[in-house]
Amino acid sequence: MLIEFKWRDVIYKELDILRREKKIGKNTEVGVWLWTEKPLRIEFLREITKTSYVFNFEGPEKLEVKILRDLGYKECPRCQKNHPATLNFDFLCNKCTEVLLAFPGHESYPFIVENLKSRGLREDRV
Numbered sequence: 001m002l003i004e005f006k007w008r009d010v011i012y013k014e015l016d017i018l019r020r021e022k023k024i025g026k027n028t029e030v031g032v033w034l035w036t037e038k039p040l041r042i043e044f045l046r047e048i049t050k051t052s053y054v055f056n057f058e059g060p061e062k063l064e065v066k067i068l069r070d071l072g073y074k075e076c077p078r079c080q081k082n083h084p085a086t087l088n089f090d091f092l093c094n095k096c097t098e099v100l101l102a103f104p105g106h107e108s109y110p111f112i113v114e115n116l117k118s119r120g121l122r123e124d125r126v
Contacts (some may be wrong), residue, residue, distance in 0.1 A: 004045045006062075011049050014065040023067060028052045028081055031066050031073075035059040052082040063098065089115040 011032055018024045031053035034040070039056055046054040052068060056071070068082040075082050076093040078100075083093040089112045100106050101113075116122065 003036075003038075004040055005044060006049065007036075007040065008048050010063060011051070015049075015051075015065065016066070017066065026050075028075070029068055031055070031068050031071075031082070033064040033066065034059070035062040037061065063101065086117055087115070088112070 001113070015024070015027055015030065018030070023032060030051050032045075032051050033055050034045075035057045036053055037060075039058070040054075042054045042056045045056075046052075052073070071076040072085050073082040073102065074085045074091045078092055078096040078097055081093065084092060085091070086097075088094065088097045089108065092108075092112070097112060098109055103109065
């Protein structure tokens with residue numbers, strides 16, 4: 001059994017507690033801070049737990065699950081992942097802003113460009 005699956009089960013137990021306490025509704029509302037002796041494949045772990053973030057640090061084993069809205073994170077309306085609050089148009093995350101900038105015909109494109117210009121940024125510098 002992969003070590004990531006062991007941690008998935010531990011994370012799910014924490015998520016179930018938060019869900020029962022009505023503190024979260026979806027897994028994407030949390031971030032996971034995890035200390036382990038050996039590095040983990042964090043992208044794989046993030047995918048199998050369906051959380052917004054997994055951070056892995058070296059050290060004695062320890063797990064912290066944090067509710068992202070309490071840390072000022074916002075949900076991106078396009079990808080539904082939580083991200084640090086940005087000044088992007090419509091609270092889009094940086095990744096979705098970059099994707100939409102590649103499609104000048106998209107209905108949001110002019111608003112995104114206008115928002116970037118008002119913040120003194122160029123389209124290629126999200």
